[in-house]
Amino acid sequence: MLVGILKAYKTPTIIDRMAAMNVKELNGSAIFFNIHDVDFENEIIKCKRLVNGVWKSGYSEFPDVVYNDLPQTDATPYKLYRKLESKGIPFTTKRLGISxxxxxxxxxxxxxxxxxxxxxxxxxxxxxxxxxxxxxxxxxxxxxxxxxxxxxxxxxxxxxxxxxxxxxxxxxxxxxxxxxxxxxxxxx
Incomplete structure (x- = not known):
């Protein structure tokens, strides 16, 4: 299973490292990316993978599931989150507009x-x-x-x-x- 770690920032944090390590422990693989790294036309993502403790840049197909922050409220990122979600990829965090x-x-x-x-x-x-x-x-x-x-x-x-x-x-x-x-x- 390929898990996408979708965040609003561009550089992975220790939390993202822990998430990627947990996915690996469960026999999956993880990619880290920002919504602006998604190429919807070609259905690929510019991403980072944790390899031997180091984040390596590369490209990936769309993930099976997305572990994400809350969707951004700015119009452009919000629309991109929804566009990715419309591809049938489940997201772990949804707020549905309520607190x-x-x-x-x-x-x-x-x-x-x-x-x-x-x-x-x-x-x-x-x-x-x-x-x-x-x-x-x-x-x-x-x-x-x-x-x-x-x-x-x-x-x-x-x-x-x-x-x-x-x-x-x-x-x-x-x-x-x-x-x-x-x-x-x-x-x-």
Whole structure:
């Protein structure tokens, strides 16, 4: 199976390297490309392949499946994404024009998938965070407008009314209930 790693940028990252290595582990092969590298007329793609740990430039036929970022919203790349998709190639990521919050609202309406999802709540105060810490013992606190995990914190309820906050940079802080509430919520 040929997996196309379609990204908005031109140079593969460590994530793309990991994806290509995973495909290889599953006895497939992977190509990295940008939507502007697709020659629709000849149905070939200017691409990069990971060979012995080095990205090598080359050309490829269209892949069997495309592992992609969210489709670009700029008119030209968006149309090109759709044109490639119209060739019958399945894409792994589709947003259908709605946000993560909209998906959550759709799933909240009695969907059979709801029982498999992590509950999501909009938090306004430190007191609310503590309520969810008591209910779940371990919670993930995400900023409203985060990107790629930046700003995510994990809060674990410890014994004796203490809470440990694990930051993305591996730092951690421990607070008791009163200090947690008095601590600036924006700094958490």
């Amino acid at each position: 993560k919050s909209e998906y959550q609202r759709l799933f909240d309406k009695g969907s059979v998938i709801q029982k498999h999802l992590i509950p999501t709540h909009h938090i306004q105060s430190a007191e609310e965070v503590l309520i969810y810490c008591e209910q779940y013992e371990k919670i993930a606190l995400k900023p409203n407008y985060g990107h790629k995990g930046n700003g995510v914190k994990f809060i674990h309820t410890e014994c004796d009314d203490n809470f440990t906050i694990y930051h993305h940079d591996k730092l951690k802080n421990t607070f008791n209930r009163i200090n947690f509430i008095n601590h600036s919520f924006s700094e958490v």
